[in-house]
Amino acid sequence: MNNTRQIKTFIGAMMAAAVITAGYAGLVSHTVHTYFALAVLVLAAATSRMKVKLPGINGNMSVNLPFLLTAVVSLSAAEAVVITCVSTAVQCWPRKVAKFNPQQTAFNISMMAFASCLASLMFHAAWLRGTQWSSTTLGPALATATLFLGQTAPVAAIVAVSEGKAAGQIWWGLAHLSFPYYVVSAGVTTMVQAVSSHLGWGLALAVFPVMYGIHRSYRLYFGRVAESPCPEALVKAAGAFS
Numbered sequence: 001m002n003n004t005r006q007i008k009t010f011i012g013a014m015m016a017a018a019v020i021t022a023g024y025a026g027l028v029s030h031t032v033h034t035y036f037a038l039a040v041l042v043l044a045a046a047t048s049r050m051k052v053k054l055p056g057i058n059g060n061m062s063v064n065l066p067f068l069l070t071a072v073v074s075l076s077a078a079e080a081v082v083i084t085c086v087s088t089a090v091q092c093w094p095r096k097v098a099k100f101n102p103q104q105t106a107f108n109i110s111m112m113a114f115a116s117c118l119a120s121l122m123f124h125a126a127w128l129r130g131t132q133w134s135s136t137t138l139g140p141a142l143a144t145a146t147l148f149l150g151q152t153a154p155v156a157a158i159v160a161v162s163e164g165k166a167a168g169q170i171w172w173g174l175a176h177l178s179f180p181y182y183v184v185s186a187g188v189t190t191m192v193q194a195v196s197s198h199l200g201w202g203l204a205l206a207v208f209p210v211m212y213g214i215h216r217s218y219r220l221y222f223g224r225v226a227e228s229p230c231p232e233a234l235v236k237a238a239g240a241f242s
Contacts, residue, residue: 115150
């Protein structure tokens with residue numbers, strides 16, 4: 001089996017997993033949050049174009065993560081999947097000088113749909129609702145961890161298949177660079193939940209302009225890393241521990 005066939009097989013498996021989990025999410029989702037979902041959808045799609053190039057890795061990190069987490073913990077699984085798919089499609093739409101890549105777009109949408117669906121199902125799991133910290137600590141933490149693994153593991157796998165590198169080393173480098181942003185996003189999402197319960201979701205969404213400042217900080221930091229003599233140093237150093 002050649003490299004191209006392996007890539008197509010992996011993408012096909014990812015698409016099948018996304019269809020199965022999204023179908024299940026549609027069956028178990030019964031509540032619709034029309035205005036909140038539309039607001040999160042618009043903000044997630046708008047910020048999906050604010051991307052940061054990760055040094056040493058053939059990939060980007062988008063600023064829409066807090067909105068995706070908000071959809072996971074505040075909306076139904078079906079709504080979270082729809083928001084994730086639309087924002088990812090907007091994120092993958094090429095700029096003027098770039099060409100549309102259908103395989104990459106199909107993989108990204110499938111991977112994100114699968115990850116967000118698993119995260120939402122984890123957060124809304126029946127066994128979790130019976131615990132004392134389900135809505136304040138444990139639930140958001142598990143949802144964030146599921147989204148983190150559901151996004152980084154498939155990306156590392158597809159890069160390993162396409163470039164013939166070790167998946168573990170790629171994943172560790174990707175996790176090393178992106179994990180702090182997941183922690184920040186989880187904190188912002190928890191803050192939105194707290195504010196929403198007292199002041200309403202409309203005012204809670206006003207905290208998200210802070211993500212623009214985080215986006216600028218990441219671009220500045222990674223820009224300096226990329227200008228260094230060896231921009232892959234972070235990934236290689238991280239890979240030494242894998």
